[in-house]
Amino acid sequence: QTKWNLPAAYPTDNPHTVNLMAFAKDVTEATGGKLQITVHANASLFKAPEIKRAVQTGQAQAGEVLISIHENDDPMFGIDVIPFLATSYPQSQKLWKASRPLVEKRLAAQGLMVLFAVPWGPQGIYAKKDIDKVEDMKGLKWRGYNVGTNRIAELVGAQPVTIQAAELPQALATGVVNAFMTSGSTGYDSKAWETMTHYYDTQAWIPKNITFVNKAAFDALDKPTQEALLKAAAVAEERGWKLAEEKAGWYLEQLKANKMKVLPPSDALKTGLGKIGDQLTADWLKKAGTDGQSVIDAYRKM
Amino acid sequence: MIRTALDALYLAAGWLAGAFLVLIFVLMMILSAGRPLGINIPAGDDIVSWCMAAMAFLGLAHTFRQGEMIRVGLLIDTLSGRTKHVFEVGSLVVGCGFVGFFAWNAVVMTWYSWRFADMTQGVIAIPLWIPQMGFTSGLVILAIAFVDELVHVASGREPRYEKPKPQTAEEVVEQAIQSGV
Amino acid sequence: MELLEIAALLLLLLAALLAGGVWIAVALMASGWVGMQFVGGNIPAGSVLATTIWGNSASWSLAALPLFIWMGEILFRTKLSDEMFRGLAPWLNWLPGRLMHVNVLACGIFGSVSGSSAATCATVAKIALPELKRRGYDEMVSLGSLAGAGTLGILIPPSITMVVYAVAANVSIIQVFLAGFLPGFLVMALYSGYLIVWSLLNPDKTPPADPPMPLKQKLEESAKLIPLALLILLVFLSLMLGWATATECAAWGVLGSLAIAWWHDALTWESFWTSVMGATRVTCMIMLILAGASYLSTAMAYTGIPVALAEWVGALQLSPFALIAALTVMYIVLGTALDGISMIVLTTAVVIPMIKQAGFDLVWFGIFVVLVVEMAEVSPPVGFNLFVLQTMSGKDSYTVARASIPFFFLLVVAVALITVFPQIVMVLPDLAFPN
Ligand code: NA
Ligand code: NA
Numbered sequence: 001q002t003k004w005n006l007p008a009a010y011p012t013d014n015p016h017t018v019n020l021m022a023f024a025k026d027v028t029e030a031t032g033g034k035l036q037i038t039v040h041a042n043a044s045l046f047k048a049p050e051i052k053r054a055v056q057t058g059q060a061q062a063g064e065v066l067i068s069i070h071e072n073d074d075p076m077f078g079i080d081v082i083p084f085l086a087t088s089y090p091q092s093q094k095l096w097k098a099s100r101p102l103v104e105k106r107l108a109a110q111g112l113m114v115l116f117a118v119p120w121g122p123q124g125i126y127a128k129k130d131i132d133k134v135e136d137m138k139g140l141k142w143r144g145y146n147v148g149t150n151r152i153a154e155l156v157g158a159q160p161v162t163i164q165a166a167e168l169p170q171a172l173a174t175g176v177v178n179a180f181m182t183s184g185s186t187g188y189d190s191k192a193w194e195t196m197t198h199y200y201d202t203q204a205w206i207p208k209n210i211t212f213v214n215k216a217a218f219d220a221l222d223k224p225t226q227e228a229l230l231k232a233a234a235v236a237e238e239r240g241w242k243l244a245e246e247k248a249g250w251y252l253e254q255l256k257a258n259k260m261k262v263l264p265p266s267d268a269l270k271t272g273l274g275k276i277g278d279q280l281t282a283d284w285l286k287k288a289g290t291d292g293q294s295v296i297d298a299y300r301k302m
Numbered sequence: 303m304i305r306t307a308l309d310a311l312y313l314a315a316g317w318l319a320g321a322f323l324v325l326i327f328v329l330m331m332i333l334s335a336g337r338p339l340g341i342n343i344p345a346g347d348d349i350v351s352w353c354m355a356a357m358a359f360l361g362l363a364h365t366f367r368q369g370e371m372i373r374v375g376l377l378i379d380t381l382s383g384r385t386k387h388v389f390e391v392g393s394l395v396v397g398c399g400f401v402g403f404f405a406w407n408a409v410v411m412t413w414y415s416w417r418f419a420d421m422t423q424g425v426i427a428i429p430l431w432i433p434q435m436g437f438t439s440g441l442v443i444l445a446i447a448f449v450d451e452l453v454h455v456a457s458g459r460e461p462r463y464e465k466p467k468p469q470t471a472e473e474v475v476e477q478a479i480q481s482g483v
Numbered sequence: 484m485e486l487l488e489i490a491a492l493l494l495l496l497l498a499a500l501l502a503g504g505v506w507i508a509v510a511l512m513a514s515g516w517v518g519m520q521f522v523g524g525n526i527p528a529g530s531v532l533a534t535t536i537w538g539n540s541a542s543w544s545l546a547a548l549p550l551f552i553w554m555g556e557i558l559f560r561t562k563l564s565d566e567m568f569r570g571l572a573p574w575l576n577w578l579p580g581r582l583m584h585v586n587v588l589a590c591g592i593f594g595s596v597s598g599s600s601a602a603t604c605a606t607v608a609k610i611a612l613p614e615l616k617r618r619g620y621d622e623m624v625s626l627g628s629l630a631g632a633g634t635l636g637i638l639i640p641p642s643i644t645m646v647v648y649a650v651a652a653n654v655s656i657i658q659v660f661l662a663g664f665l666p667g668f669l670v671m672a673l674y675s676g677y678l679i680v681w682s683l684l685n686p687d688k689t690p691p692a693d694p695p696m697p698l699k700q701k702l703e704e705s706a707k708l709i710p711l712a713l714l715i716l717l718v719f720l721s722l723m724l725g726w727a728t729a730t731e732c733a734a735w736g737v738l739g740s741l742a743i744a745w746w747h748d749a750l751t752w753e754s755f756w757t758s759v760m761g762a763t764r765v766t767c768m769i770m771l772i773l774a775g776a777s778y779l780s781t782a783m784a785y786t787g788i789p790v791a792l793a794e795w796v797g798a799l800q801l802s803p804f805a806l807i808a809a810l811t812v813m814y815i816v817l818g819t820a821l822d823g824i825s826m827i828v829l830t831t832a833v834v835i836p837m838i839k840q841a842g843f844d845l846v847w848f849g850i851f852v853v854l855v856v857e858m859a860e861v862s863p864p865v866g867f868n869l870f871v872l873q874t875m876s877g878k879d880s881y882t883v884a885r886a887s888i889p890f891f892f893l894l895v896v897a898v899a900l901i902t903v904f905p906q907i908v909m910v911l912p913d914l915a916f917p918n
Pocket of ligand 2: 818819820821858859860861862863864865866
């Protein structure tokens, strides 16, 4: 009997954690208890930034992480946070399909093997006023928390503001920040309607969590166990995407029910954001080189 | 000569830690007061957290030598003479072992960051080993201070990490405040 | 080995190391390392040590800790306590118990800018103790009320103890801070109520009132409290007006304290650097203990002991009240010999899962923990407020401890009250963070 630890960063009731728990249960059942995975949710074993390194160095056998936090290590890990590149679940799935071989290769070079990837909600703009075109975003106090969000602020002339995620609700309440991008679910969890009035469903990007395993730990399993694990992973990936897609609409309904204006971006805004997207894709390609170009080409052909 | 150099090392690292505290203060004031003025420090929150780690670990050797690294004195304070000496040496051996082990693993972690060319996360990308340096060197200096004390005490001299028993009210208050409770 | 046997072994080892004089942080690390030896799967115990501690130390919200400590260091070196006594005393002459209420009120006010109980106790006692003695107040009640009220320093935010708890239990620091306000007022009311009852029962032990002071002079004396009031207002407003996030308001507190020190002519380069280095050393000491504790709790998470313990307690089917009563007794016993920080970091890894299992809110439990740490501060043989007052009064520790007994029990009453009426704790955090 083998016991694995799987550190994860999100709370027990987060859909990703729920999916991981179901995955762990599937694995136990499929292997007749030969492989038992303990999910350590809520960053109780390792904090999010350390999870990849911990699995890489054998401190845990498997782990789940929002892969884009490692975009500075390798642009390929940040492909799913290029704004306005893949703006719907079907597109996002295509992008994952196009980029998966390279992401797998890069992680394999670090001794990691990808098990499955599950998306978050599409990212929209929360604001306190009408945004009909990108010029309306000029001067907004805009939360910048990664390369992409900071670049957007720069390109539209908004003022980037540095605020930790945990302090965002308070920053909103006191007006430190008056616009930001996140998913419908995060807005719902933080009761965005108490401070914000508009939600623009731009579906700017759809970030993903990737669950991976230490390759040596995987190789140490016997063949049937390996197969059972990979099968459970495939099931978890499918379940995760389906659940995320179903839930995304539900969250927007909840924002509406709480009197927020949930709007599709106007044509002018769409065009403006599209241009920014092209710029940011070009930015990314400069970092990602020919490999990056081949992934984008493959994605565009799909 | 070595004595002076070591003492200077502990003190210099301690001062550096103090400088990081002042830097945390300054950065936070700029982040906070800068918002209405349109001033932003990209990744200011990350920089503050690196300063925090550097401060907390660079000051350790100095804190240890000032007798402010606390232990439960209930039993050991009642001992004296030979027995006490044995306990002191024993504590120092355990301390050297684990602080040394910790410092070594911090070095390995930082070295891996350098070898894998890991970058910091978030808005600005710098090699991860740079912010990890404060943490690691603080631990290495602490390990040196522990070995230094072990050699000192094992050769029969009085420990230098014990604060003298407070004599005046002022000293008691000072010590009570420095207990952090 | 069975999990419970491993747990008992680790506990014994930790106790032995601590008793042998090993530094608390090192003892925690050693126990964590031994715990890791029972984890299968070739987990490298050393890499885990470095990785978890790096991850826990490089933290934005932890940076509030040294700033709050620094703020207290700066203020302690000013003439604040003197002015607080003179500013508050003229207004409290009419209450039964008279100037003894100054102890409670001054500690409450100083507690709202200092994060330490010993610092609060020392700052107020420095001036109140001689003044009360000179006027002929009962020394036992003076001492007891100072020891007790000094502990308000960690119940009324900011509070080092709360930061340590919030980090150890992985809950929001700002929520625990908010939760502390009303219990702080509750404890002040209990103390003042006790002083009133006591002086009504012992009219001969309360000296006559100070000669009445003309209103103008009263106001003049109190005007000296304005800088402190401004400081409290500044920290509060910086938060409310959106100048600062919860963490950043600690920086505003430092700025205000520096301004007060400058106003008092107590700000020189030398005193500035002394306060910086003082705060640095206290922070380093606490951070290494937190580091050791985070390693031990990670080791525990690997072994699965906390989950097993929580299940075991769950199987006992204790009522939540019985669990809290049992924990109170346990903490009172631990509190006789341990300081607050050690108590928190030594127990959270195993107690938190039990508390969750029993359905308590972790923010609420934070206030419970602060209250039992307050009891520990005034219980012999190891209690920092006792040490402070022992030297300041020249009495032996037994006398000071005896003087503190009524206030110790008032804290027990406060624990009972917040257990029966958890709203006292939760109303403010729930208001600010509805969910
Ligand atoms: Na306080
Ligand atoms: Na005690």
